[in-house]
Amino acid sequence: MLYAQTVPTPLGEMLAVASDRGLCLLEFVGQPGVERELAQVQAARGEVLREKGNAVTVLLASELAEYFGRRRRVFGVPLDLVGTPFQIAAWQAxxxxPYGETRSYAQQARTIDQPTATRAVAAANGQNKVSIVVPCHRVIGSNGSLTGFGGGLPRKRALLALEDTSAQRDWLNETP
Incomplete structure (x- = not known):
């Protein structure tokens, strides 16, 4: 069985989908591609979706509240990632x-011992179905520029500002 629950955040409502094993999907409601990702999760797990949370989504909601309140840097919610072996390796990277740090796609490619696979790593990051918890927002361009994020660059900017440990910034007002 798959369980779905919407979770409010300061950056907008998120759709959380979990199996009994862990979180499979966490995306901002209304962003492009959510329906496709949900269909991929359902096809991979072969399970029916119930519009009711479970222990995983309840834990996630609590941990997200702590994260946005700057009381959590590492998520403990179990994951049940849906992707190819390469994608899962990229997501594990x-x-x-660490919280408050960024990496380039090239650094990520080297981390998974695929130094020539920068574009493939970028594509895998783009297919990440578990936003924030699997922190694809922490990957930026080699020149330091903000690059694609499924939730939109304003949300990426806000998440990076939230995690900025060098100053006590008002991260929510960083969003244009």
Whole structure:
């Protein structure tokens, strides 16, 4: 069984979908591609979607509130990632990026021992179905520029500002 729950955040409502094993999907409601990602999760798990949360989505909602309140830097919610082995390797590398730090796509490619696969890593990051918890927002261009983020660059900018440990910034007002 898959369980769906919407979770309010300061950056907008998010759709959380979890199996009994862990979180499969976390995306901002209304962003392009959410329906496609949800269909991929359902096809991969072969399970029916119930519009009711479970223990995983309840834990996630609590941890997201702590994260946005700057009381959590590492998520403990279990994950049930849906993707190819390469994508999952790229996402595991994302999980290793510490709170408040960023990496380039080239650095991520080297992390998974695929130094010539920068574009493939970027594509895998773009297919990440678990926003924020699997922190694809922490990957930026080699020149330091903000690059694609499924939730939009204003949200990416706000998430990076939230995690900025060098100053006590008003991260929510960083969003244009």
């Amino acid at each position: 994302l999980l290793a990026i």
